[in-house]
Amino acid sequence: MLFSSNVFIFLFLPAALAGYWLLTRFGRTALLTWLTLVSLFFYGYWNPAYLILLAGSLLMNFVVSFRIDAGRPETSRSHWLFIGIVANLALLMYYKYLFPTLNFFYAHGLLHRSFANVVLPLGISFFTFTQIAYLIDLRQGIAQRQGIVPYSVFVTFFPHLIAGPIIHPRELMPQFDKDRIHGLRADDMALGVTWFVMGLAKKVLIADRVAPLADVLYAHPANAGFATAWLGALAYAMQLYFDFSGYSDMALGLARMFSIKFPINFHSPYKTESIIDFWQHWHMTLTRYLNDYVYTPILRWVNQRRMEAGKKVTRKAAATPEGFLQIILFPTMTTFFIAGIWHGAGLQYLVFGLLHGFYLTVNHAWRLLTPRGSPLHRVVPAPFMIILTFLCAVFANVFFRAADVHDALHVVATMSGIHGMGPGFAAFPYLGDIPSVSRFMASLKSAAAALSICFFIVWALPNTQEILGQLPDDQVRMPSLLPRLAWRVSAAWSLGIAGLLCVTILLLDASTRFLYFQF
Amino acid sequence: MTEDARTMPETSVERRRLYLYLLPFVAFPLLLLISAFIIVPTQWFDLHSGNTYLPNLGYGAGLMHRNCEVLLYGDSSALVGLNPAIIQQQTGLTACNIAEFEGITLMSHTLLIDMFLQHNPPPRFVVFLYTPEDFSVSNDWSSFSVGTFEGVSFLLEHARNLNTAWLLASHPSITLGWAELGLRLTLEHLHSEPTPYAVAHIRETTNGQLPVTTDNLARCDSDIRNRLPDPAWINQLRQRYGTNGTRVIVDATPTVACDPSLKFFQQHLNGLIDNSPYQPIPISSFSSDGRLHANRQGAQLLSTMVANQIASQLNQPPATVTAGNTGER
Numbered sequence: 037m038l039f040s041s042n043v044f045i046f047l048f049l050p051a052a053l054a055g056y057w058l059l060t061r062f063g064r065t066a067l068l069t070w071l072t073l074v075s076l077f078f079y080g081y082w083n084p085a086y087l088i089l090l091a092g093s094l095l096m097n098f099v100v101s102f103r104i105d106a107g108r109p110e111t112s113r114s115h116w117l118f119i120g121i122v123a124n125l126a127l128l129m130y131y132k133y134l135f136p137t138l139n140f141f142y143a144h145g146l147l148h149r150s151f152a153n154v155v156l157p158l159g160i161s162f163f164t165f166t167q168i169a170y171l172i173d174l175r176q177g178i179a180q181r182q183g184i185v186p187y188s189v190f191v192t193f194f195p196h197l198i199a200g201p202i203i204h205p206r207e208l209m210p211q212f213d214k215d216r217i218h219g220l221r222a223d224d225m226a227l228g229v230t231w232f233v234m235g236l237a238k239k240v241l242i243a244d245r246v247a248p249l250a251d252v253l254y255a256h257p258a259n260a261g262f263a264t265a266w267l268g269a270l271a272y273a274m275q276l277y278f279d280f281s282g283y284s285d286m287a288l289g290l291a292r293m294f295s296i297k298f299p300i301n302f303h304s305p306y307k308t309e310s311i312i313d314f315w316q317h318w319h320m321t322l323t324r325y326l327n328d329y330v331y332t333p334i335l336r337w338v339n340q341r342r343m344e345a346g347k348k349v350t351r352k353a354a355a356t357p358e359g360f361l362q363i364i365l366f367p368t369m370t371t372f373f374i375a376g377i378w379h380g381a382g383l384q385y386l387v388f389g390l391l392h393g394f395y396l397t398v399n400h401a402w403r404l405l406t407p408r409g410s411p412l413h414r415v416v417p418a419p420f421m422i423i424l425t426f427l428c429a430v431f432a433n434v435f436f437r438a439a440d441v442h443d444a445l446h447v448v449a450t451m452s453g454i455h456g457m458g459p460g461f462a463a464f465p466y467l468g469d470i471p472s473v474s475r476f477m478a479s480l481k482s483a484a485a486a487l488s489i490c491f492f493i494v495w496a497l498p499n500t501q502e503i504l505g506q507l508p509d510d511q512v513r514m515p516s517l518l519p520r521l522a523w524r525v526s527a528a529w530s531l532g533i534a535g536l537l538c539v540t541i542l543l544l545d546a547s548t549r550f551l552y553f554q555f
Numbered sequence: 556m557t558e559d560a561r562t563m564p565e566t567s568v569e570r571r572r573l574y575l576y577l578l579p580f581v582a583f584p585l586l587l588l589i590s591a592f593i594i595v596p597t598q599w600f601d602l603h604s605g606n607t608y609l610p611n612l613g614y615g616a617g618l619m620h621r622n623c624e625v626l627l628y629g630d631s632s633a634l635v636g637l638n639p640a641i642i643q644q645q646t647g648l649t650a651c652n653i654a655e656f657e658g659i660t661l662m663s664h665t666l667l668i669d670m671f672l673q674h675n676p677p678p679r680f681v682v683f684l685y686t687p688e689d690f691s692v693s694n695d696w697s698s699f700s701v702g703t704f705e706g707v708s709f710l711l712e713h714a715r716n717l718n719t720a721w722l723l724a725s726h727p728s729i730t731l732g733w734a735e736l737g738l739r740l741t742l743e744h745l746h747s748e749p750t751p752y753a754v755a756h757i758r759e760t761t762n763g764q765l766p767v768t769t770d771n772l773a774r775c776d777s778d779i780r781n782r783l784p785d786p787a788w789i790n791q792l793r794q795r796y797g798t799n800g801t802r803v804i805v806d807a808t809p810t811v812a813c814d815p816s817l818k819f820f821q822q823h824l825n826g827l828i829d830n831s832p833y834q835p836i837p838i839s840s841f842s843s844d845g846r847l848h849a850n851r852q853g854a855q856l857l858s859t860m861v862a863n864q865i866a867s868q869l870n871q872p873p874a875t876v877t878a879g880n881t882g883e884r
Binding site for chain 2: 045531533538
């Protein structure tokens with residue numbers, strides 16, 4: 037079920053909230069059981085058969101968690117952690133990578149037959165990664181083992197089940213404690229509904245409206261000229277941001293309706309001045325996950341080996357060619373190699389990951405060579421850094437969106453002018469495929485105007501958590517033209533946001549799927 | 556709102572303020588839905604929606620005391636492909652085409668025929684013509700290719716009863732989508748001119764056929780539409796309408812030779828339909844609309860096929876007339 041579907045908005049959500057409210061008097065177990073049941077219904081609505089997969093994964097990890105729990109022999113705990121991780125990854129490999137890989141071999145003549153791809157279960161990467169984190173945290177003593185009901189809610193709670201944010205057990209589990217779970221609260225409901233509607237509007241009114249231009253470009257890259265390629269690529273950059281950050285806002289808002297707090301997942305990434313900052317503001321919970329469970333263990337291993345060899349692991353050591361290769365390049369590229377694979381089974385995702393790994397490596401080199409206070413920093417103005425970072429993301433997105441590497445390279449070559457200026461935007465033969473609700477994207481002037489509005493929103497306005505006053509302590513408010521814009525419980529805000537909800541409802545049926553649904 | 560403020564118990568004044576804040580989030584969407592159910596199933600909407608088919612929707616339900624000796628029904632392939640004038644010319648029997656789009660026929664089944672029979676003398680022939688994948692009843696409305704919006708509109712305009720309410724409630728996604736699209740069209744066309752009279756009543760001038768004037772089909776659709784026919788449903792059509800001397804003909808709209816589903820249809824339809832063996836017709840018989848919409852040449856072909864079936868049955872004793880041999884009582 038999509039958050040932006042009419043069944044979710046008009047039926048599922050009101051029913052889930054009403055049930056939660058009615059069960060308030062029956063206490064914590066009843067509330068958590070209700071959340072599990074509605075979450076399983078939410079998941080099964082798409083394809084009931086995959087409920088078995090989700091339930092199986094959940095039970096397997098629950099059983100493994102017993103074996104990893106404190107009080108058992110250390111060696112046994114480590115063995116069971118290994119078994120748990122391998123079992124989770126095997127499930128992910130089977131559904132996400134096995135058949136695409138076999139078909140890749142077939143396409144290159146290494147196998148004699150092709151295979152039908154299995155349907156990728158919704159959110160399999162998210163619930164697999166969430167559970168691996170739980171097992172690791174349990175082994176490290178960071179998390180406490182939970183009963184089946186709270187554990188089920190932790191994994192299946194519908195606001196994060198399909199597309200994140202990826203949540204640490206330590207963030208969510210304490211919120212299920214007896215003294216913290218109280219049923220519905222009007223203040224959380226007001227905040228949550230507002231947050232949800234803002235996210236819904238981002239998705240339905242912006243992402244889905246600009247998306248068709250990107251769709252026609254990537255469906256027919258060979259027919260696009262310079263202007264079409266650029267406008268399509270920029271449209272996709274905006275679609276991706278408003279789609280996924282809109283989804284995250286909806287997830288955070290939905291959780292808050294049940295008085296549960298999720299971590300922020302987007303914090304104006306297109307306002308950042310470097311690619312390192314970009315990843316600390318884009319899909320933040322994935323970045324944190326990769327940092328905690330991939331990058332840091334690799335770096336720790338590298339540092340240990342260097343120390344064993346009598347080498348230093350200081351910042352100065354990292355500035356030497358050998359140290360840079362070992363301390364910066366290797367962990368970064370390996371992490372983003374894995375990040376690329378995580379995003380999908382296809383060479384284009386691998387290139388996407390490696391490209392970002394390369395960007396980050398260059399960015400780290402820049403920071404090492406020009407430490408804070410360097411006069412070079414004054415030479416390069418902030419707007420230039422912001423635009424450079426954005427363009428790096430746009431180019432990497434071409435690989436993320438294209439059907440394959442060949443198409444991506446063609447688009448990049450067209451954007452670079454290698455194919456000349458090509459036919460003008462109006463001459464692109466597939467503009468007629470753009471649906472009527474996005475027809476403005478079929479004209480150069482109105483498409484440019486629509487994208488300008490998107491740029492204005494991402495670069496000049498505060499983001500949702502800033503408006504809602506929900507910025508975490510470890511984040512600073514990004515610069516904007518309306519730094520004082522703040523949500524309040526007032527008639528104006530109520531009527532404005534409810535009006536926005538009505539407008540989005542009128543466009544729900546023209547809405548498309550979320551980009552991050554089948555990762 | 557700070558964390559401290561959030562964990563403080565809400566006072567009754569504060570709570571009332573919050574409830575008032577939340578009220579529009581419940582009330583506005585509900586008002587939207589209610590207004591959709593009031594505005595969309597109206598003649599005003601039919602004429603102003605920009606959808607020129609809507610004023611022609613349910614054409615057969617509006618016919619009164621019409622002497623239709625041959626009643627033609629089915630999905631859009633019958634709507635555009637069966638020309639009553641040709642059938643009348645070749646058989647000498649008056650003919651009326653009351654077919655509708657797929658969504659309408661699959662949602663309301665044969666309700667339109669029942670409504671027609673309530674106000675008109677029984678025909679001598681009822682001819683059903685469906686695209687080959689439409690010979691079964693599917694409860695999955697989202698699988699219908701076209702006409703779900705018109706289907707819901709038809710039910711709400713012509714069959715406002717508990718059955719319809721239950722039917723729509725059991726397909727919430729389609730029903731809510733209908734309301735949303737209807738309201739959006741209302742806003743988009745609020746100040747537009749109504750559909751011209753000639754267009755709004757086009758079916759009256761053609762005895763129900765909706766001729767298409769688009770280009771010819773150039774290449775085959777690669778869609779595989781292998782949906783199994785339901786013999787019981789086909790039999791039920793013959794039994795239900797083959798009464799009072801009425802003869803029933805059930806045909807599948809012929810497809811083109813390059814249709815990837817042709818073999819599947821031949822394998823499963825032969826023996827069930829009256830135009831068995833199921834044979835393809837030239838691609839030049841179809842319009843570029845797809846969905847087996849016949850052009851003028853194709854309509855001539857299909858209408859002649861039906862006329863020949865009728866003529867052949869007129870020359871035969873009633874008991875042996877139909878493939879399903881339950882066509883007449």
